[in-house]
Amino acid sequence: MTGEVKVSVVVPTYNSGGHLQQLIDSLLRQSMPATDFEIIFADDGSTDDTPARLAALAAAHPNVEVLRCPHSGWPSRPRNLALARARGEYVQFVDDDDWLAEEALERLYGYAVTNGADIAIGKMTGHGRSVPRDLFRVNRPDARLANSPLIGSLTCHKMFRRAFLLEHDLRFPDEHRKRLEDHHFVIRAYLLSRRTSVLSDYTCYHHARRPDGGNLTATRMEPAGYYGSLREVLDIVDAHTEPGPLRDKLHRRWLRTEMIRRLRGNRLRNAPRDWVDQVAAEVRKTIQERFAPTVAGQLPAVERTVVGLVTEGRVEDLLRLAEWDAGIRARTRLKAYELTGSTLTVLLNSQLRSGEEPLTIRQVDGRDRLVLPVEVPDEWVDCTEDLGRARLDVVAQHATGHEEFFLPVHFEVDREAGAADEFQVRYRGAVTVDFAGLNGGRTQGGWILKARVTGYGWSLDTKLPLEITCPADGARPVVVDKRKKKAPAAPPQPGPGRLRRMAGSVRRQLGLART
Structure with a gap:
């Protein structure tokens, strides 16, 4: 390829072998025309068949280039070498065991250009890896460190304006096996960026842990x-x-x-x-x-x-x-649910528990104290302010693609009196989701609902016992209650819209209806 392209995709590799195929397939399926982007694989001295695989790919596709470098043992040097060869207006970093959604480059590039972004971050989903969920609750055209959870995303799997990287000489630390190399690069980029934009309404990046544990940096840290x-x-x-x-x-x-x-x-x-x-x-x-x-x-x-x-x-x-x-768990009880057309309404209660017992808080002199198994000063375990920061979320996750979406939840957090001066905390919520519009109508397949219980220093997920399947995009879901041996597609609850009215009543009871 000659001339400037819209996006340069940079991929470091080392003994990647067959693990590369999912990434390669995703790059070849991109909705952005192949003439608009280039793919630069920088191989860190692989000793398996990775170089041969990449050479064959480059021979078949004009927008693919392969660089070979002596083994450094870390992804920084390969990324820097590829960055020096890149010609794109933007550079997207991808790891060899991850992959992109089909419209990722087109959507993220368009979003970056529309917003004049130095950095554009596409929504991520994890496959055996954690991702910064809170960052992707909503689109953030102008995300800043001071007013958003931007600091929660410090991997380099983002799209950067190449002129911005050149202007500030932004490179990865090039020493051998430099831990937190992403953090060095990304935090400096955040602090220098004139605008950082977060695209959350389309899952762009699939972040995976290799089954063999062979990720380039997957060793116990020293x-x-x-x-x-x-x-x-x-x-x-x-x-x-x-x-x-x-x-x-x-x-x-x-x-x-x-x-x-x-x-x-x-x-x-x-x-x-x-x-x-x-x-x-x-x-x-x-x-x-x-x-x-x-x-x-x-x-x-x-x-x-x-x-x-x-x-x-x-x-x-x-x-x-x-x-x-290690024994703290979230427990969620499905109180009721109803499917009306393509709209599912759910009422639920959740609680943080220590083993079989609820997490206990004790009141001492008008202050709340978290009860722990070690003796510590009262000021360490003062959790009076924590109750106001507790929250209940419900997340819909695609069963195979793992794409996640926060659903609008109306919730309250109540104290429940226990023995003497002790109390427990219970979360009560209502959620209504129209599956016809979820994920822009891309709903075919199975879905899992998870309650996410946050409070007192924990943020824990628990699955709801509903099996949800959409036979086609935007179709009315089939809902099976897993608590029952046999369950009809629609739960046998009298009166159409009964639970939606109940959910409305719950929201009114909650006053300001936090979401």
């Missing part, structure tokens, strides 16, 4: 190097921000995701003890040297407790807390 690299990322943040709420918000992302989550639940209890001690030491060093007290001060109670324990070097108590934390 704590000293990992957290050394993280502190370099914090240096980038500090160089572009002043002390205050924005810096605290950004710092809090790394505190929660790269530190606290590694010291909670199964991630901690299943890790080797010597590795746990190393992680705890690195986390303690980072918290003490880099974070203002206000960073941890805004966390929910259980996360503040983890920070307190690791800062005081109480690793045994961290392990005891992790053992208990």
